[in-house]
Amino acid sequence: MDNLMRKLPIGIQTFEDIRRKNYLYVDKTALVWRMANLGKPYFLSRPRRFGKSLLLSTFKAYFEGKKELFEGLAIEKMETEWNEYPVLHLDLNAEKYDKPEKLKEILSSHLTQWEIQYGKGMDENTLSRRFEGIIRRAYEQTGSQVAVLIDEYDKPLLQAISQPKLLDDYRQTLKAFYGVLKSADPYLHFVFLTGVTKFAQVSVFSDLNQLNDISLDYSYATLCGITREELAATFEPEIATFGQRNQQSPEEVVAAMERNYDGYHFHPNGEGVFNPFSVLNAFSKLEISNYWFQTGTPTFLVELLQKSEYDLRTLLDGIEAPASSFTEYRMNANNPIPLIYQSGYLTIKDYDKEFQNYLLAFPNDEVRYGFINFLVPYYTPMKNNDQGFYIGKFVQELRSGDYESFLTRLEAFFADIPYELNDRTERHYQVIFYLVFKLMGQFTEAEVRSTRGRADAVVKTPKYIYVFEFKLKGTAEEALKQIDEKGYLIPYQSDQREVIKIGVEFSPESRNLSRWLVER
Structure with a gap:
């Protein structure tokens, strides 16, 4: 196929759209099959624009048994049964959460859509009771356990992070809602929550203690993002076109991509990955730019930095931190590092096994200079x-x-x-x-x-x-x-x-x- 006609899935987050409309797809289905068949309740933290929504959409198509969408992919040779399960897919990414009722409205809207399909109990007058009733009835009516997929579980919390009263209201709402995933366990086949941040105080991580956090697992370090091998194998024509446009050899193109978009590590010994959003945009526009950083302004991070009086010089040069200090964000702690790391502005660069300390630093030039340029007007x-x-x-x-x-x-x-x-x-x-x-x-x-x-x-x-x-x-x-x-x-x-x-x-x-x- 002429590389000029190849369709890059910029902004396309639906697996079925990508496959039916012939967009390029970096095959992650071997890891999808592994997760689906080796465990049940998962949590994954990854930065924004890293493919979390597409990943959940892939799971949705898999659990709905849409075998035809997976033709030619790794999972086609791994899956033999292609069973169908009822899927409850909750996406919290699209709403602006600026009032207490906003969260309740979007949760209720999803619940209403599921109730149209599975019915509603007479005594289900709270969000959590409605959610639990839907899961149970979906199981009873189909004879199959339910797959629950929750995208950006923490979006309301992040938007309210500088408003303590609103934040506490959202936290209490989500505590009851996510707690259902523990009590409804007998009816659940698979549970997967994704988000940017792991909030330590939200009961999804205290009450729902069986949730398997794979954010730092070696086996899933490349679940989101593009590896160097995937870049070379999937985008060979795009690399050639980019090189012709910028008078660079294929090796020079890959080196420029590495400097600007590579370097994310989600395990100290795991393979590094490129930022998929920036890679796709660079190939589309045929030039290097700060595509990922331009899509969102981390104002809440600067507010945290200023409130904590954190010494930016240590942050910009790379810092050492035990895993306990950057894998969970505690709202009452004077430590902005967990949010900065989980938001994608720092990544794992090294690990000291003896003292169990990680070295965190900027992953690449896009993040390094994007972050510094963003900070400058504040100082x-x-x-x-x-x-x-x-x-x-x-x-x-x-x-x-x-x-x-x-x-x-x-x-x-x-x-x-x-x-x-x-x-x-x-x-x-x-x-x-x-x-x-x-x-x-x-x-x-x-x-x-x-x-x-x-x-x-x-x-x-x-x-x-x-x-x-x-x-x-x-x-x-x-x-x-x-x-x-x-x-x-x-x-x-x-x-x-x-x-x-x-x-x-x-x-x-x-x-x-x-x-x-x-x-x-």
């Missing part, structure tokens, strides 16, 4: 539309060796900080330095550190290597002395480029650069 005077101007000028000046203009521009940058942002802690200004240099890393080799074992920032350009040390409580002379005494220049002694040392002092009174000294 600096830069708005989204002028970040490119500032950063571009900063980089150009250092490339040309004009460090005086760079420092003068940085001084003017701090002078533009609004008054309401000025009354901040020392850490706030350290974070601003940090964000500026991190953004420069998109265009030049810029490293910025939060530890004292290395210089505050190092910028490498084709002709120069700049070693910066900033003193918020000290002098420019002390900054230069520290560069020498701590041996910050040692890693660059064999480099052919000119090394320039810059010591900068920052005045707490003026909240700006006060003076700097340069040694070449």
Whole structure:
């Protein structure tokens, strides 16, 4: 088939549509069969736009016995019976949950549709009683146990996360509703809940203690997302077309995709996966861009970061954390890491078996620079539309060796900080330095550190290597002395480029650069 006629399933979340209308499909059905035949109640946490809805739609078609949809796929050789089961598919993704009644309305709407099919009991006057009655009658009327599929179980909770009263109301509603899945167990053949976040206090994970959380299981690490092998096998024509459009070899195309969209790991030893939404969009539009990050603004994450006063510098460089601290989000804990990880902005990069600590970091460049660019307006005077101007000028000046203009521009940058942002802690200004240099890393080799074992920032350009040390409580002379005494220049002694040392002092009174000294 001509690759220009191949249909990419961007925004298509229905398995039956993909198969009947000849969209490309990355075959995950071997894992679908494994789950369906080796267990019963499951929970899976994955970031948004990672294919959770399509996965549940695939299970729906499988449990409805639609064998014809699976022709040519891995499951065709694995399944021999193709039994049909009643399926209750609840999708909480589409609604805006801004009032207590919104959640109850959408739950009631789904229940009403199922009651049209299976009937309603006279004494079923609550959401949970109606749900339990439907499950029982579906079993009794069909003679088969029921498959329950719940998509984005946590969407109401995430939307209400900054409104404690509304959040508690949603939590109580869902506690009773999801609790039915335990009491109705004899009537259930399969239960699968998906979401972004595992909320520790919701009873689906306390009362429903038999639920198998496979979010970090090695066997299901590639259940959502696209592996490197799947990318090469499924999208060979798209890789060729992308390469022709961008003057790149197939190997260079895959390397660019890896830098920008790969790197998600859902088990320390599991295979990494690409972000499927960004991959599909890049092949469709024939260019690299921040497709996934542009689809949603994680404002609730920034609110959590600001409330917790979390040191962003440790977050941006990668952090170590035990599994217990990032796999469950506790609303009363001063820890934003679980939501940041589960939302897809951090991923597993390494694991220390001895101490059972995970290293979490940004998965790829799309997330790294998308997240930093999003944070900048909350910490600096830069708005989204002028970040490119500032950063571009900063980089150009250092490339040309004009460090005086760079420092003068940085001084003017701090002078533009609004008054309401000025009354901040020392850490706030350290974070601003940090964000500026991190953004420069998109265009030049810029490293910025939060530890004292290395210089505050190092910028490498084709002709120069700049070693910066900033003193918020000290002098420019002390900054230069520290560069020498701590041996910050040692890693660059064999480099052919000119090394320039810059010591900068920052005045707490003026909240700006006060003076700097340069040694070449």
